[in-house]
Amino acid sequence: MALLEGRNGVPLRKPPNTLPIVGNGILFLRPRQKLFSWFVKCERRFGNETFQISVPTLPPGVVINDPKNLDYVFKNEGIFSKGDFFKKLSWDLFGNGIINVDGELWKAQRKAGLAFLNASNLRVLTDIALPRYLGRAVEHLQIQARARKVVGLQSVFHEITSQLMGKMAYDMEMHANDDFTVAFDYASGAITERFQNPLWSITERFTGSKFREALDTVRSFGYKIVDSAADSKAKKQGNHSNPESTPDKLDEVSGSLIQSLLEVFGDNREIVSDSALNYLSAGRDTVAQALTWCIYLLMQHGSIIENIRDEARALLENTQQTLLSSHNEGVNSTIFTPTSLPYTMATFYEALRLYPPIPFEIKQCERPTTLPDGTFLPEKSIVFWCTWAMNRSTTRWGDDADSFRPERWLTEDGKLITKSAAEFPVFNGGPRLCLGKRMAELLAAQVIPTVLLTFDFTPAYGVERVSKSSLTLPMKGGLPCLVKTKAL
Numbered sequence: 001m002a003l004l005e006g007r008n009g010v011p012l013r014k015p016p017n018t019l020p021i022v023g024n025g026i027l028f029l030r031p032r033q034k035l036f037s038w039f040v041k042c043e044r045r046f047g048n049e050t051f052q053i054s055v056p057t058l059p060p061g062v063v064i065n066d067p068k069n070l071d072y073v074f075k076n077e078g079i080f081s082k083g084d085f086f087k088k089l090s091w092d093l094f095g096n097g098i099i100n101v102d103g104e105l106w107k108a109q110r111k112a113g114l115a116f117l118n119a120s121n122l123r124v125l126t127d128i129a130l131p132r133y134l135g136r137a138v139e140h141l142q143i144q145a146r147a148r149k150v151v152g153l154q155s156v157f158h159e160i161t162s163q164l165m166g167k168m169a170y171d172m173e174m175h176a177n178d179d180f181t182v183a184f185d186y187a188s189g190a191i192t193e194r195f196q197n198p199l200w201s202i203t204e205r206f207t208g209s210k211f212r213e214a215l216d217t218v219r220s221f222g223y224k225i226v227d228s229a230a231d232s233k234a235k236k237q238g239n240h241s242n243p244e245s246t247p248d249k250l251d252e253v254s255g256s257l258i259q260s261l262l263e264v265f266g267d268n269r270e271i272v273s274d275s276a277l278n279y280l281s282a283g284r285d286t287v288a289q290a291l292t293w294c295i296y297l298l299m300q301h302g303s304i305i306e307n308i309r310d311e312a313r314a315l316l317e318n319t320q321q322t323l324l325s326s327h328n329e330g331v332n333s334t335i336f337t338p339t340s341l342p343y344t345m346a347t348f349y350e351a352l353r354l355y356p357p358i359p360f361e362i363k364q365c366e367r368p369t370t371l372p373d374g375t376f377l378p379e380k381s382i383v384f385w386c387t388w389a390m391n392r393s394t395t396r397w398g399d400d401a402d403s404f405r406p407e408r409w410l411t412e413d414g415k416l417i418t419k420s421a422a423e424f425p426v427f428n429g430g431p432r433l434c435l436g437k438r439m440a441e442l443l444a445a446q447v448i449p450t451v452l453l454t455f456d457f458t459p460a461y462g463v464e465r466v467s468k469s470s471l472t473l474p475m476k477g478g479l480p481c482l483v484k485t486k487a488l
């Protein structure tokens with residue numbers, strides 16, 4: 001394998017404390033919070049300069065921080081692929097799912113996803129499904145408030161996104177605390193550890209029995225989704241032939257993702273199952289985590305909560321609507337959209353900036369290339385960017401980059417500022433831009449004002465919350481809160 005040569009003939013700098021042989025490997029064994037801080041320190045030391053990283057588990061690699069370089073990576077999907085390295089380590093969990101493949105297999109799954117997330121399905125999501133599941137969450141919180149019980153808010157958000165994805169994508173009832181979810185969480189943590197532990201293939205032989213059990217649970221759930229899709233198709237056909245039955249719009253679109261996958265991949269049960277599981281993980285965990293970190297930050301910034309409430313109340317008053325109404329099943333939250341609530345969306349984006357649900361990204365070079373800053377990358381080398389650190393760059397976000405300040409996302413006349421994917425890579429970019437970006441925004445626009453107008457939240461934890469080991473950013477121990485119902 002070729003070695004890194006440098007930039008315009010000059011060798012790339014290495015981070016301080018790089019050791020002979022193990023390079024920066026020891027750092028990768030430390031808790032992820034320490035690793036995040038290390039990347040932030042490196043970003044502040046090197047700025048936009050690409051630097052070299054050496055970890056015994058990784059092929060030769062560089063860390064990029066310059067949006068110009070990232071833009072080049074996004075636009076050259078043919079050069080920068082998921083690569084053998086990533087695929088090998090995450091294969092047991094993601095298999096042939098969209099997150100783990102390139103080429104034709106990726107294209108076909110992306111097409112199925114685009115069909116699922118079309119405008120008319122998203123309309124059913126915002127107008128019927130979300131108000132229903134959000135309404136159930138509000139009811140649950142009201143009961144907990146009356147009982148003065150501590151509530152785990154991360155689980156509440158997870159429950160909303162599980163029900164939503166379960167019904168719309170798979171036509172299945174799914175919940176946040178089912179065996180599959182627990183097993184998936186465990187397996188995701190174990191896969192992340194593979195990226196840090198050079199001896200994983202040996203250590204897992206001795207310590208991996210729980211991991212293997214978790215993978216079995218995940219896999220059998222994948223097959224359950226596929227089998228249930230076939231049943232549900234038959235049931236629907238039966239209903240249509242019955243003139244008495246009037247399926248609601250949600251029933252009509254439910255299961256549309258799995259049905260598209262079945263159409264594309266026919267009876268290849270394994271690929272359909274891998275793909276379904278990948279979509280499930282991409283679609284429900286990320287949003288639930290983003291909402292959790294957002295409320296966590298808001299609990300430390302009471303004035304921002306008041307601004308969100310004012311914005312949402314003004315909208316309800318102007319349109320003479322009420323949020324909780326006995327006529328609706330669920331809440332009447334449809335009026336809350338990304339366009340109608342710029343301050344709320346600025347807050348959501350600011351939370352995503354400080355706590356990006358996918359904090360690290362890795363690509364591998366399929367052939368030699370040179371980045372726009374002149375860094376030469378040989379075939380198979382790794383390109384690494386840490387969204388967590390890029391989003392805290394003082395060069396790009398100012399001296400207060402560490403502060404939670406939604407106003408930075410607003411123009412003087414209150415309009416939302418948009419950033420390019422390379423400047424703000426939270427949703428990735430280029431042809432592999434997150435397929436669910438719009439869905440995530442629609443969810444945030446309804447969930448955040450609804451819960452803040454209906455409840456006061458008080459932290460029921462003593463220390464700063466951190467993320468646990470995972471490919472995404474779950475809050476370790478969840479977000480325990482005391483909840484008080486507000487008079488509307």
Ligand code: HEM
Nearest residue numbers: 282283286287290357358426427428432434435436439440
């Ligand atoms: C705040 C919420 C979300 C964030 C921050 C987020 C972020 C991302 C990121 C960074 C990637 C690139 C991952 C990689 O290739 O390594 C991605 C891909 C993807 N996301 Fe999201 N996502 C979110 C919500 C959603 C939702 C709601 C869905 C709906 C199903 C979704 C579906 C996908 C899919 C299918 C991909 C793979 C796209 C491809 O490779 O072509 N995401 N997302």
